[in-house]
Structure formats: C-alpha cells, structure tokens
Amino acid sequence: MVLAAGRGSRLRPLTDLRPKPLCPVGNVALLDWAIGRIRLVTDAVALNVHHGRRAIEEHVGASDGHVHLSVEEDRALGTAGALAHLRGWLAGRAVLATNADAWGPLDVGALMDGWDGERVRVLVVPDDQRPDFRLPVAGRDSGWRFAGTSLQPWSAVAGLRPEPSGLYESVWQPALDQGRLELVPTDQPFFDCGTPSEYLAANLAWSGGVSVVGPDAQVDGEVIRSVVWPGAVVRAGERLVECIRADGLTVPAPLRG
Numbered sequence: 001m002v003l004a005a006g007r008g009s010r011l012r013p014l015t016d017l018r019p020k021p022l023c024p025v026g027n028v029a030l031l032d033w034a035i036g037r038i039r040l041v042t043d044a045v046a047l048n049v050h051h052g053r054r055a056i057e058e059h060v061g062a063s064d065g066h067v068h069l070s071v072e073e074d075r076a077l078g079t080a081g082a083l084a085h086l087r088g089w090l091a092g093r094a095v096l097a098t099n100a101d102a103w104g105p106l107d108v109g110a111l112m113d114g115w116d117g118e119r120v121r122v123l124v125v126p127d128d129q130r131p132d133f134r135l136p137v138a139g140r141d142s143g144w145r146f147a148g149t150s151l152q153p154w155s156a157v158a159g160l161r162p163e164p165s166g167l168y169e170s171v172w173q174p175a176l177d178q179g180r181l182e183l184v185p186t187d188q189p190f191f192d193c194g195t196p197s198e199y200l201a202a203n204l205a206w207s208g209g210v211s212v213v214g215p216d217a218q219v220d221g222e223v224i225r226s227v228v229w230p231g232a233v234v235r236a237g238e239r240l241v242e243c244i245r246a247d248g249l250t251v252p253a254p255l256r257g
Contacts, residue, residue, distance in 0.1 A: 001086065002034045002067075004100035005050035005076045010194045011101075017247050019052025021100035022059055023199065024229065026206035027214050029059065030193060034100045035067065037108050037149070041096060044068075046086055050076040077162060080170035083152070084160035094153050097167070102148025103202040104190040111151040111184055120175040121151040124183045125190045132168070133176075137183045144183055147190040196244060196253035203227045204255075225255070 008020030015023070021031035031047075038045050046068040049056050053071065060067050070086050077085055083095055094117065096108065111121045124133065124144035131143025146168075156171050175181040191202035203212045204225060211223045214230030221238030228234060229246040244251040 001046045001048070001070075001083065001095055001097045002031065002038060002100050003048060003079055003082055003097055004031060004034070004056060005048045005072050005082060006101075007051045007076070008101070008194075011196065011199060013249060014196065014199070014244065014246060014251060015052075017249065019055055020193070021056060022052070023193070024214065025103050025193065025199070025202045026212060027230070030103060031056065031059065031100050033103055034098050037098050037106060038096060040108055041112055044093075046070055046089060048072055048077070048082040048085070075164060078164045079167040080160050080165040081163050083157050083167075084162040084165075087157070087160075087162075090154070090157065092154050092158075094151065095157055096149065096151050098149040099192070101193040102190065103193055104147070104205070105188045106147060106149055106190060107186050107188055108149050110186060111149065115151065118153050118155065119180050119182045120153065120156055120171060121182045121184050122172060123147040123149045124185055125187075126185070133183060135183060138185050140185075144185065145190075147186060148192060196251050197255060200225075200227055200242060200244060200253035201255060226253075 004021040008015035011020050022029045035045055048070040050072040068089055111123055125147045127145035128143040130145055132146045133144045152171055160170060172181055189205055191198050193199045193202050211226045213219055213228045216231045217228045219228060219234045220236040221234040223234055224241045226240040226242060227244045232245045232247060234240060234245055242254050244253055
C-alpha cells in the first residue's frame with residue numbers, strides 16, 4: 001500500500017500548487033517512485049487518497065490503471081486507519097506499506113527476506129539526531145530513523161479501526177512491547193521529502209548534485225543546486241541557489257552542511 005492521503009503542510013507552499021505525492025524527484029512524481037518500490041515485491045498495489053484527491057486520481061488514471069484506490073472521503077485516516085479502511089481488499093493478507101513522500105533506492109526486498117510472517121518489520125536508517133527507535137540492532141546500539149516502509153502481518157492489521165490513527169502507536173509500539181518488532185537497517189540513502197530542503201536534497205541525490213530542470217522549463221538565468229519544475233521559467237539575470245522554482249514561485253531550500 002502507498003500512503004498518499006496527507007496534507008503535506010511542511011512542504012508548503014509547493015503543496016499549494018500540487019499534492020505532495022505528485023511533486024517530482026528526478027522529473028518523476030514521488031507517487032510513481034513509491035508505486036515502483038511496491039511493485040518490486042507484488043503487483044497488488046493500493047493507494048489511499050484524501051488531500052489532493054482529484055489530481056492524484058487523474059494522475060493514476062492516466063499513468064497506471066492497475067492501482068486500487070482507497071478513497072477516504074470525510075477525513076484522512078492516518079497510516080493505521082488507512083490500513084483498516086482497506087481491510088476488505090486486504091482479505092487476510094500481510095501489507096507492505098510505503099510513504100508516498102519517501103524517496104531513495106530503498107531496499108524493500110530486505111523487509112521480505114527471511115520473514116517469518118508474524119513479526120512487524122520496519123525499514124530504518126542510522127540517525128542519532130532524529131531517532132524514532134533506540135534499540136541495539138546489527139551490533140549498533142544507537143538511534144534509528146524510520147525509512148518510509150514497513151511490513152505488517154495480517155494479525156497486526158486485523159484489529160485496526162478505520163479512524164485517524166498512526167502505525168507507530170497502533171502497531172509498532174505494541175509489537176515492540178511484545179517483542180514482535182524487528183528493525184531492518186539499510187545503508188541506502190533515504191529522504192522523506194517532507195520539507196523543501198529534504199525535497200531538494202532528494203533531487204540532488206538523484207542527479208549527483210547538479211540542478212534538476214524539468215521538461216519544457218525555460219532557464220536563461222543561473223541555476224545552482226536547485227530544482228526547476230516542468231514549465232517553470234528562470235529569466236536572464238536571475239540566480240537561483242538552493243531553491244525550487246515552480247510555476248512562478250521561488251521556494252528557498254537551504255541544504256544542511
């Protein structure tokens with residue numbers, strides 16, 4: 001399942017122009033990257049929609065007619081509520097869930113390797129500054145940050161309710177308390193694209209550090225470590241450094257040192 005119903009408030013004002021799952025990394029929508037990750041292990045792909053629903057539905061309809069749409073009409077249900085809302089479609093199956101705003105060459109296959117079908121697995125990267133977990137894993141007793149993808153057995157999903165709730169509180173913490181949570185570390189780079197700076201960093205990781213210019217963009221000025229969206233214009237005499245230019249909007253996105 002691709003989780004794509006969030007508002008994307010931290011990425012504003014870019015998400016005032018288009019839903020976060022449709023913001024491009026390497027000129028490909030984040031949503032398409034996420035669907036591609038899931039398809040590495042299964043062809044049964046679902047997508048939840050709420051904020052930006054019409055634009056996302058149009059994008060999926062035009063690019064991929066083999067995705068099951070789970071519409072959250074009245075309110076976004078969060079990461080756990082979204083799985084509960086899909087209970088009928090899941091029909092007793094385990095669920096691999098990935099965030100639409102996660103980007104990177106994430107090794108989702110690592111979540112499946114040697115899985116016993118019972119434990120909850122969470123993909124993580126080392127991070128002592130913003131840890132979601134502090135557990136000794138792979139000989140490293142330190143902080144780990146959730147890397148956007150997790151694997152839940154049906155037993156962890158069956159009791160969820162279709163109401164706003166998160167996987168951390170509803171599934172992962174109980175599994176941790178019961179000794180059924182397994183962190184799966186990866187050394188692949190991970191970006192959550194939740195802020196303009198993270199979003200820019202993901203694009204530069206894709207490009208090898210050079211600016212990413214979208215199709216039909218017009219660049220007559222200077223563009224340094226920046227992203228120019230498709231169709232956007234950088235006029236002669238302009239100089240963009242660590243910015244995103246989108247539909248006449250310039251969003252500063254300073255990179256961390």
